[in-house]
Amino acid sequence: MNLMTVSDFLNPPVQTPSSAAAASDSPSAAGPEPLNRKEIEHAAYKALNSLINPPDIYSGAEYDPEGRRELDEFYSKNYLSLNIVDENGIRKQQLIKRLGCGGSKRAILLDPSTALLIPNMDIDPISKIAERWERNISEEIAVSEFIKTIGFLSPSLKKVHISISDFMIPAYTSESFESFNSKGIFIIDQKNKHSSSWKYREKFLFKTNAERLEPENWNSPMSRVIVDIMQLILYKANFGSDSKNLALVEKRSERAVCQHEIRYFCFDFSSKMRTTEIPELTCNPQFDSTKIGWIENYAFNCINEILISIFDYEFSNSRIPRDQIKEFREKLEKKYTQVFMEAYHKTETQLENPPHRR
């Protein structure tokens, strides 16, 4: 095939009946062969990728603070925009800044409360991405809706399209993490610290080390996330650790030392490799007393992951020896696994023997 520019790809010559007839009469004058749908699609993805990647900034800039500063500056000085299509029609939206990216997605701020999620095209070939991206979007949206219905915190997502030349690339928007600040909800992004709105070394649950190291003080922040773990088990909503991010939610209390509760904050459900099973919205919570060992182990692992993550932030400025922090964490892990198991048995008994209704 002849070498073509992106714009050639995106604007294949339109064949009118007469030009088509002329072309069939004299094959040598026909010009490049018309592109098939896949080629046009791949060219559109490439065009999107070159639009959001500044030509003069080194690749991988996103992964270090200096690079992120350069990118922020580039985005603030240059007006980058995309045509977004949704049920209200087509509109031009400025790309304000790059929020972060992972192995398969990239988030870009469209307005203070909206992030646009597009595929990260730095790693995999476009053909592979185009094949899976639509599936990824529907899984993200379906699981997020399911998990919100059963009471989890998760950003609202919406499918949109990006109109690039004549092609529509699917994408989705998400409530931005920062937009939750005004509701007193601060996010810990487990994989990208710089994306967390619970700011590392700035935000803490407790004011002093003495408060931090008092086991009783953890009852208030831990109690709500234990209910979240129970929901994960009862609804078999086992979506893997990528999606189990955390939020610290303001909860004013005169009795508790800590003024926040820990919750799961769920996003990033889909995988590059395999399809994600979407639980039925109508499914009922299920107890399974034959699996008590598995449940205890699952709950322990959840509590362990939660505390490792929270302690990383909480003890970041503390200067307490690591061994002492680890020993304290293990004590809490044991305690809250026990608390969880007691709550599990209690709920099971209540559901099996509902109180007599008058």
Ligand SMILES: Nc1ncnc2c1ncn2[C@@H]1O[C@H](COP(=O)(O)OP(=O)(O)OP(=O)(O)O)[C@@H](O)[C@H]1O
């Ligand atoms: N709603 C949002 N608001 C702000 N930033 C976001 C939002 N959604 C995603 N991001 C940013 O995009 C990054 C990648 O998102 P996500 O974790 O969904 O993608 P991923 O490619 O599956 O990641 P990984 O490969 O690490 O699993 C996040 O870590 C975060 O930096």
Ligand SMILES: [Mg+2]
């Ligand atoms: Mg992921």
